[in-house]
Amino acid sequence: xxxxxxxxxxxxxxxxxxxxxxxxxxxxxxxxxxxxxxxxxxxxxxxxxxxxxxxxxxxxxxxxxxxxxxxxxxxxxxxxxxxxxxxxxxxxxxxxxxxxxxxx
Ligand SMILES: [Zn+2]
Numbered sequence: 371x372x373x374x375x376x377x378x379x380x381x382x383x384x385x386x387x388x389x390x391x392x393x394x395x396x397x398x399x400x401x402x403x404x405x406x407x408x409x410x411x412x413x414x415x416x417x418x419x420x421x422x423x424x425x426x427x428x429x430x431x432x433x434x435x436x437x438x439x440x441x442x443x444x445x446x447x448x449x450x451x452x453x454x455x456x457x458x459x460x461x462x463x464x465x466x467x468x469x470x471x472x473x474x
Pocket of ligand 1: 375376377380381382390391393394
């Protein structure tokens with residue numbers, strides 16, 4: 371019998387010998403909050419600042435990274451420069467670019 375994840379409203383099975391599913395366990399480990407969602411969280415001011423100043427940024431959520439990459443793309447920044455600023459590989463930036471229309 372699989373037990374379910376202990377987080378309210380989560381119907382995923384818990385990992386073997388654990389009380390939480392993979393997703394919630396990872397969120398607590400990384401963010402200290404089981405309800406943290408990378409995609410749902412973006413500080414627009416931070417994103418704007420990073421785009422304007424082109425300063426390498428750490429500790430961005432996934433959504434923030436994508437938004438920064440979009441902003442820099444709109445300003446004509448190269449994929450390699452965006453990769454440096456956002457802290458991901460150039461391949462990742464190119465993948466985001468090709469998906470950005472669908473995501474928007
Ligand atoms: Zn869960």
